[in-house]
Each structure stands twice: as C-alpha cells, then as structure tokens.
Amino acid sequence: MSLEVIEIVEDDQSQARLLDQILRQASFRTNVAFDGPSGIQDVWRIKPSLVMVDDNLPGLTGREMCTRLRQDPSTRNIPIIVLSGFSSEERRAEAFDCGADDYIAKPYTATELLARVRAILRRARHTPAQEDDLAEDLELVETLYVAVYREKKLTLSAQEWKSLRRLASTPGMAVPREELNALLWGDDPLLHHSELDRCIEQLNHKLSDGSTAPACIKVVSGGFRLTAPDS
Numbered sequence: 001m002s003l004e005v006i007e008i009v010e011d012d013q014s015q016a017r018l019l020d021q022i023l024r025q026a027s028f029r030t031n032v033a034f035d036g037p038s039g040i041q042d043v044w045r046i047k048p049s050l051v052m053v054d055d056n057l058p059g060l061t062g063r064e065m066c067t068r069l070r071q072d073p074s075t076r077n078i079p080i081i082v083l084s085g086f087s088s089e090e091r092r093a094e095a096f097d098c099g100a101d102d103y104i105a106k107p108y109t110a111t112e113l114l115a116r117v118r119a120i121l122r123r124a125r126h127t128p129a130q131e132d133d134l135a136e137d138l139e140l141v142e143t144l145y146v147a148v149y150r151e152k153k154l155t156l157s158a159q160e161w162k163s164l165r166r167l168a169s170t171p172g173m174a175v176p177r178e179e180l181n182a183l184l185w186g187d188d189p190l191l192h193h194s195e196l197d198r199c200i201e202q203l204n205h206k207l208s209d210g211s212t213a214p215a216c217i218k219v220v221s222g223g224f225r226l227t228a229p230d231s
Contacts, residue, residue: 004028004029004048004049004050004121005028005029005030005031005046005048005049006023006028006029006030006031006048006049006050006051006052006117007030007031007033007039007042007043007046007048007050007051007052007053008020008023008030008031008032008033008052009032009033009034009035009036009038009039009042009051009052009053009054009057009062009065010032010034010052010053010054010057010083011034011035011054011056011057011058012054013034015054015106016032016034019052019083019113020032022110022113022114023114023117026114026117028117031046031048035057035058035059035060036053036057036058036059036060036061036062036064036065037059037060039051039053039057039060039065040060040065040068040069043069043075043078044072044074044075047074047075047078048078049078049079049121049124050078050079050080050081050117050120050121050124051065051069051078051079051080051081052080052081052083052117053065053066053080053081053082053083054082054083054084055082055083055084055085055086055091055095056084056085062082062083062084062095062100063082063094063095063098063100064098065080066080066082066095066098066099066100067098067099069099070098070099077124079101079102079120079121079123079124079158080099080100080101080102081100081101081102081103081104081116081117081120082095082100082102082103082104083104083106083108084103084104084105084106085105085106086105087105089194089198092105092195093198093202096157096159096195096198096199097157097202099157099158100157101120101123101158101159102116102120104116119185119186122186123186147161147164147206149207152209154206154207156203156206157199157202159184159195159199160199160202160203160206162183162184163180163183163184163196163199163200163203164203164226166179166180166183167217167224167225167226168226170226171226171227172225172226172227173225174220174221174222174223174224174225175223175224175225176222176223177193177196177222177223177224178223179223180196180223180224181193181196184196184199200217200219200224203216203217204216204217
C-alpha cells in the first residue's frame with residue numbers, strides 16, 4: 001500500500017466508490033468526501049498527496065475548491081485533478097485558471113485515470129521549492145505561483161509558472177514544444193498540444209496585462225521563445 005493519500009471529493013456515491021476502488025486496487029490510500037465543504041476540511045486536516053475533485057459539487061464547486069486551496073499557504077502546492085462531465089475547452093480553461101493541475105472529462109477509463117494520477121504525483125515529487133531571479137525584469141516565486149513582471153504581480157497556474165520559468169531561463173532562445181510538453185505532463189502518453197497552446201496564450205495575455213501589445217512569447221518553428229517586448 002502506498003504511503004500517498006489521495007483525497008476524493010465526489011457527490012455521486014457510485015462514482016466515488018468506483019474511483020475509490022480503482023485507486024485502492026492500484027495500492028493508493030484514499031479518503032472520500034461527498035461535498036465541497038467536507039472535502040476542503042479533509043484536505044486541510046489530512047494534507048493528502050493529491051486531490052481529485054468533481055467539478056459540480058454541492059456547497060462548493062471543484063473550481064472553487066481549487067481557488068481556496070491555492071490561496072492557502074498550507075495547501076497551495078497540493079496537486080489537484082478536476083473531474084467533470086463537461087469536455088468543453090471553456091470549462092477546462094476555467095479549471096486550469098483556478099489552479100487545477102489536470103482535468104479529466106467523464107467518462108474515463110481506469111488506465112487513463114491511473115496514468116494521469118501517477119504522472120501528477122511524479123511531477124509533484126520532483127518540483128523544487130525555491131525562488132529564482134531569472135531576468136532583470138522578471139522574478140518568479142515558485143511556492144506562490146506568482147511572477148513579478150515590471151513591478152506587477154501576476155498570478156499563474158502551475159502549468160503557466162513552469163512554462164514561464166523554463167522560457168525565462170534561456171531568454172531569446174527557442175524551447176522545443178516537446179520539452180515543454182515533457183516538463184508539464186511528464187511521460188504521459190496522451191497528447192496535450194491544445195493545453196500547451198492555451199497555456200502560452202494565457203501567459204502572453206497576463207504578461208501584456210490584457211493589452212493589445214505584441215506577445216512576449218513568440219511561436220517559432222517547433223516551439224516557443226521568450227523575447228523582450230517591442231518598445
């Protein structure tokens with residue numbers, strides 16, 4: 001039995017039992033809650049290795065749970081997978097913007113679910129907790145998922161933070177798409193092209209403060225490049 005505890009927050013009891021069974025058969029320990037308020041209390045109390053939360057919960061939605069957990073210093077680094085009956089790009093983007101590390105649309109297979117769980121846990125084990133000064137105009141604070149750019153604080157998702165950190169470590173140089181995919185999703189065999197494109201698009205939007213200024217992150221052949229914005 002793994003020492004890692006996974007918190008399941010799912011109001012559909014049959015779905016909760018199925019998820020609990022899949023994870024326990026894979027040798028994970030689990031704790032189950034059936035609504036948002038109970039789930040977030042469990043997370044604060046147990047400090048699990050991973051939270052799997054349904055998007056449409058009574059009392060507190062999955063996205064609201066993400067926001068609350070990311071705001072709390074004691075839980076902001078716990079990985080979160082959002083489960084949802086909606087597969088739209090808009091709903092997925094909203095979950096990532098609220099701080100989710102992954103998003104799985106129902107129905108899902110046990111194989112896909114466990115692959116994503118293991119990938120998330122591997123990344124969590126190897127994420128360093130430190131601050132880095134990467135450029136004169138850019139300061140990243142990893143534990144907070146916050147970037148300070150030209151004296152403005154930008155709140156980022158985990159994927160946005162990791163992407164920006166990598167791009168900023170070699171400004172002006174192209175970073176291959178495959179490298180960013182591996183950084184964000186490990187050896188997950190599933191394709192994440194659309195998620196990566198959306199991540200870069202959101203980063204550019206935040207770096208430009210929502211203006212129509214030219215993008216700081218340029219799309220180049222096979223990847224992306226961080227450049228100084230045009231004057």
